[in-house]
Amino acid sequence: MRAAVFHAQEDLRIEDVAEPTPGPGQVKLKNAYAGICGSDLHVYYAPEAAGLDMDNPHPVTGATLPQILGHEFSGTVVELGEGVEGVSVGDRVAVWPIYSCGTCAACAKGAVNACRTIGFHGLMSDGGGMAEYTTVDAAKLHVLPENVDLKLGALVEPMAVAWHAVERSGVKAGETALIAGAGPxxxxxxxxxxxxGVEDVLVSEPSPERRAAIAALGATVVDPVHEDLGAAVDKLTGGSGVQAGFDAAGVGVAVSSVLANLRPLGRMVIVALHERTMDFFPTQLVMGETEVVGALGYTQADFDAVIAAMAEGKYDTTGWVDETDLDGVLGAIGALREGRGMKVLVSSAA
Incomplete structure (x- = not known):
């Protein structure tokens, strides 16, 4: 079968590899779509900075390079391994891709998404979604309802990242929020x-293309470079600031802009990965008793919540999701790195 195989920094090859066979407790999937995300870009351009050990097996999965990429993906069950129950051949599924150690402090609290040695299927495991087939533990499957197609299924993973961030914010229906960054x-x-149920939401985004994409979906958008973000927040909130803010941009100025527009006792969630350190003024937190928290990954419950919302028609891919095939992966990675495009789904069809 054909697959996108990562060998080393800036060395990704489309190769013919052996088709996998499911072991006990596993299923074999015919992959449909796999998303290219920021983590894939980090791995391709700076694997060690992204936490990928180039020389040693992963401590949980035991996987080593070369590695098939694709950790946000959907597919159809085509074969069951020994002992698999609760899933059938023909089921269309999204894959919760986390591997955790089960023993660290985070895992002991049930927060496997914050495991100190976390791994992901399609980054640090044998197999991934950017191939014709993969095998995965049946316990990681989330069956898609009939009205959720496989393209949406491949978006469950990144949308669950966002859903988890909203859960971490504590924001409630009827309250207000500010999002810095209009990428995926x-x-x-x-x-x-x-x-x-949070309707009063303001999105801050400097890119004209990204502003246009999210505005077309119905969002209220501000250009923080040429417009007064603070004035827009005051208009939205009557001058009191937002209850919840989200850094989805991954740059220091975005964090600062959100902090400046939180109301007292508000909370900001950092969900983006940052490549550089930043300075901020801690007295901002003291004077308003505001909070800054991080959000990493997702839980199985977040996957279920996103799929349920998709089934209710709450998600729309118009204008921000593109598609390519395996031969187009390298080109898509380069384009995304240059800021062209937003979300690319890779079709794994032969």
Missing amino acids: IGIGVWFALKAQ
Whole structure:
């Protein structure tokens, strides 16, 4: 079968590899679509900075390079391994891709998404979604309802990242929110907020293309470079600031802009990965008793919540999701790195 195989920094090859066979407790999937996300870009351009050990087996999965990429993906069950129950051949599924150690402090609290040695299927495991087939533990499958197609299924993973960030914010229906960044995760935060009854949401985004994409979905958008973000927040909130803010941009100025527009006792969630350190003024937190928290990954419950919201028609891919095939993966990675495009789904069909 054909697959996108990562060998080393900036060395990704489309190769013929052996077709996998499911072991006990596993299923074999015919992959449909796999998303290219920021983590894939980090791995391709700076794997060690992204936490990928180039020389040693992963401590949980035991996987080593080369590695088939694709950790946000959907597919159809085509074969069951020994002992698999609760899933059938022909089921269309999204895959919860986390591997955790089960023993660290986070895992002991049930927060496997914050495991100190976390791994992901399609980053640090044998197999991934950017191939014709993969095998995965049946316990990681989330069956898609009939009205949720496989393209949406491949978006469950990144939308669950955003959903988890909203859960971490503590924002409630009827309250207000500010999102810095209108890339895929920022769009996902907007969808999640709307699905949870948070209607008064402002999106801050400097890119004209990204502003246009999320505005077409119905969002209220501000250009923080040429417009007064503070004035827009004051108009939305009557001058009191937002209850919840989200950094989905991954740059220091975005964090600062959100902090400046939180109301007293508000909370900001950092969901983006940052490549650089930043300075901020801690007295901002003291004077308003505001909070800053991080959000990493998702739980199985977040996957279920996103799929349920998709089944209710709460998500729309118009204008921000593109498609390519395996031969187009390298080109898509380069384009996304240059800021062209937003979300690319890779079709794994032969």
